[in-house]
Amino acid sequence: MTAIRIDIVDKTYPSQRQSPGHRAIADLKLELPSNEFICLVGPSGCGKTTLLNILAGLDRDYRGEITVEHRHKTPKIGYVFQNPRLLPWKTVRENITLALPTDHDPKTVDALLDTMQLTDAQQVYPERLSLGMSRRVSIIRAFAIDPDVLLMDEPFVSLDAPTARQVRELLIRLWQQRPHTVLFVTHDLREAIALADRLVFLSSPPMQAISEIRVNIPRDKRDDETAIEAFRQKLLQDHPEIRALL
């Protein structure tokens, strides 16, 4: 099944000075399958955030068509930003339940907190959380709405390597318990290989899809740095077009 069909003919940011503005995306066509963990990899400024904003419905100023397969009446899109964007005057649990209906099942939130190892921190305010904990709260908040598609925009940037690895492992555990389509943006090819079923490589503006690669490392080997590095080396050897993007 196709989870997301993207056909963006043109996305141009208007500019007061330099007409005709900045063309960020041109003729981008992608069909992404359901329930896969998909990493979008591309150089800085190639338009990854622009694409996620269009998919999230935050930016409607483009020409083209987006179709999202959905289980709910209308598509539900979860969005995890680089900055966790927690409300400082709400506790961890209140931040998570903010977007949920008042009659939501508290056991669902309990289970999410448990998987992300945040049960003990649920009554804490964000100022007392480390960055890694804040990122985990923002991931739970996005999962809690039971999204059809989850968008993640470099959510592990500026975490130290061991913390990023821990949050990655917890994220995958959560996703395996509640599989759905994830689009995860990253610059970091090793991170993408550790996470993804499928890699989609994107070129510099105007953004276009260059290659799609399946990652065939078994899930239980994804913490093996040697397997990841071997996959990366082979990928760059077999696909020289990707080297220029990194």
Ligand SMILES: Nc1ncnc2c1ncn2[C@@H]1O[C@H](COP(=O)(O)OP(=O)(O)OP(=O)(O)O)[C@@H](O)[C@H]1O
């Ligand atoms: N509001 C805006 N007005 C004008 N140009 C913009 C605007 N937002 C983004 N751009 C430009 O569009 C291009 C794509 O930006 P975008 O933030 O989507 O890239 P990105 O791949 O997410 O970058 P990064 O990896 O550095 O976060 C960039 O050249 C950027 O300067």
